[in-house]
Amino acid sequence: MNKWDDFVRACSSCNKCGLYQNRRNVVIGRGLVKQVPILFVGEGPGEQEDIKGEAFVGRAGKLLDLLLDAMEIKPEDYYITNVVKCRPPNNRIPTKDEVDACIPWLRYQFSAIKPSIVVCLGSTAAKALIDNDVKITEIRGNWIDKQGKILIMPTYHPAAVLRDNGKRADFYLDVKKVRDRLFQMTSG
Numbered sequence: 622m623n624k625w626d627d628f629v630r631a632c633s634s635c636n637k638c639g640l641y642q643n644r645r646n647v648v649i650g651r652g653l654v655k656q657v658p659i660l661f662v663g664e665g666p667g668e669q670e671d672i673k674g675e676a677f678v679g680r681a682g683k684l685l686d687l688l689l690d691a692m693e694i695k696p697e698d699y700y701i702t703n704v705v706k707c708r709p710p711n712n713r714i715p716t717k718d719e720v721d722a723c724i725p726w727l728r729y730q731f732s733a734i735k736p737s738i739v740v741c742l743g744s745t746a747a748k749a750l751i752d753n754d755v756k757i758t759e760i761r762g763n764w765i766d767k768q769g770k771i772l773i774m775p776t777y778h779p780a781a782v783l784r785d786n787g788k789r790a791d792f793y794l795d796v797k798k799v800r801d802r803l804f805q806m807t808s809g
């Protein structure tokens with residue numbers, strides 16, 4: 622039994638906020654459970670994720686996968702998770718209380734994965750990980766250095782890109798910055 626298994630068991634039976642009442646599955650994340658350079662953080666599971674128990678497996682996830690593949694960011698380079706691990710009803714934005722209740726699980730994931738780069742996908746992740754008052758449209762595309770240990774790249778949520786094609790070019794540019802940094806890091 623390792624610590625990650627203990628975490629998964631505890632997280633899967635969590636009832637620290639009301640979201641547990643309607644969930645089909647707790648969605649821990651997606652990816653290999655080991656230290657990887659990049660952690661992507663979304664908002665919360667949608668319908669497909671709730672059904673399948675895996676993060677970003679619906680339309681937004683497919684867009685992200687296509688982009689990562691095109692940029693040669695490989696599955697072994699990243700882990701992908703969400704701020705809240707249970708689906709908010711009708712995909713509403715999780716409340717501050719729900720985020721606060723769930724954040725210790727994300728903290729544990731940070732400590733296990735030890736990412737050098739964190740990509741905030743959308744406003745909920747940016748507010749939870751950077752500052753509650755940030756506006757994603759103002760800060761996206763700019764690296765934020767967190768205590769010299771982690772670089773954070775805030776960008777749009779892929780679901781927002783699907784809704785508004787005008788965000789697509791910026792989203793691609795932001796992920797390209799992540800790719801360039803990853804390649805710099807891995808080429809020594």
Ligand code: URA
Pocket residue numbers: 663664665666667670675676677678679681682703780
């Ligand atoms: N949107 C998210 O924020 N996370 C998912 O896992 C799916 C859609």
